[in-house]
Amino acid sequence: xxxxxxxxxxxxxxxxxxxxxxxGKTTNLSFIFKKTNPEHRxxxxxxxxxxxxxxxxxxxxxxxxxxxxxxxxxxLYTVPGQIFYDASRKLILKGVDGxxxxxxxxxxxxxANIESFENMKVNLNEQGYDLAAIPYVIQYNKRDxxxxxPVAELKKVLNGNGVPDFEAVAAAGSGVFETLKAIVKLxxxxxxxxx
Amino acid sequence: MxxxxxxxxxxxxxxxxxxxxxxxxxxxxxVVFLVDKDGQLIAASGETGDMDTTSLASLTAGNIAxxxxxxxLIGEKEFSILFHEGEKDNLHISIVGQxxxxxxxxDQRSSLGLVRLRVKKANDELNAILQKLLQRxxxxxxxxxxxxxxxxxxxxxxxxx
Numbered sequence: 001x002x003x004x005x006x007x008x009x010x011x012x013x014x015x016x017x018x019x020x021x022x023x024g025k026t027t028n029l030s031f032i033f034k035k036t037n038p039e040h041r042x043x044x045x046x047x048x049x050x051x052x053x054x055x056x057x058x059x060x061x062x063x064x065x066x067x068x069x070x071x072x073x074x075x076l077y078t079v080p081g082q083i084f085y086d087a088s089r090k091l092i093l094k095g096v097d098g099x100x101x102x103x104x105x106x107x108x109x110x111x112a113n114i115e116s117f118e119n120m121k122v123n124l125n126e127q128g129y130d131l132a133a134i135p136y137v138i139q140y141n142k143r144d145x146x147x148x149x150p151v152a153e154l155k156k157v158l159n160g161n162g163v164p165d166f167e168a169v170a171a172a173g174s175g176v177f178e179t180l181k182a183i184v185k186l187x188x189x190x191x192x193x194x195x
Numbered sequence: 196m197x198x199x200x201x202x203x204x205x206x207x208x209x210x211x212x213x214x215x216x217x218x219x220x221x222x223x224x225x226v227v228f229l230v231d232k233d234g235q236l237i238a239a240s241g242e243t244g245d246m247d248t249t250s251l252a253s254l255t256a257g258n259i260a261x262x263x264x265x266x267x268l269i270g271e272k273e274f275s276i277l278f279h280e281g282e283k284d285n286l287h288i289s290i291v292g293q294x295x296x297x298x299x300x301x302d303q304r305s306s307l308g309l310v311r312l313r314v315k316k317a318n319d320e321l322n323a324i325l326q327k328l329l330q331r332x333x334x335x336x337x338x339x340x341x342x343x344x345x346x347x348x349x350x351x352x353x354x355x356x
Contacts, residue, residue: 001200001201001233002200002201003200003201003202003203003231003233003235003237004200004201004202004203005202005203005208005237006202006203006204006205006208007203007204007205007207007208007209008203008208012235014233014234014235042247042249042250043247043249043250045250045253045254047257056257056261057257059234059250059253059254059257061249061250061253064354064355065353065354067346067350067351067354068345068346068350072354075234075235075253087264088261090264091257091260091261091263091264092257092260094232094233094260095231095232095233095234177355181355184351184354184355185351185352188346188351189351191200191343191346192343192344192346
């Protein structure tokens, strides 16, 4: 749920990175954090375990510039991908304006991708949202690995709705900003439509 | 479809700021801020200079969301007040009108009893302002629509240059 402040002239939106465990959600945020001018971003907060697995969420506030005299701010969150953190994932989806579904391209993670995608739909429904009505994009991550599934196959399984999708190697940064731009654009267009 | 956007106008923003400024003084607190349940900072008052209020807002909302989840597990609707005690500074967190979160940071110059007392009063005032704001948004979404309808594709593209 966006927050429009006419007093401070700001538009704030929430974007959530969703996907199976170890698919690269935190890596996406870390790359955005590293490559963004410190003036345009806040601190990145990671609530993670000692082994650097996300425990609750990662958070990165981004400020993208002005539209019609309003500052646009995007709060990026990741969910914990591991199956048993489902309660936390539900909480983080609250008030979401846009979603990036990060898929792990490795063949052996195909089932995990599907399970996470279905889990996302269920959790959205529980919050009263419908995936079809929410701006979302898909990122096929880890394209640099040897054992990846063909993009056509990933598309077939995960992108039946034909939303914008991107190949990425988040650890090296390729595809990360393309994905971010696409979701920001969709969120703003949705806002413009007047929810 | 997400629920309607939270919209803040100049008039209500001034009223809210006046309430939290007064709460800051009356409770002898260091910082008071108001956050919406999704983690967006609405207003802040006090020694916020070197404080990362954006992160504070997001973590506060996460905290409320997590304790809200705990509450449901034991059959409670929500925990409306949380208190975190530190060596020097303490955090008093309370929910206003089920929609926003009021956070008070205070040290030994104040006390939990005083903060609770003052927060209760401010809570009622803030609730009244928020109700008014919500009604206003429901009645007159015109201003909001105008602003958003004027956004063009090239405005959006420019954000990334």
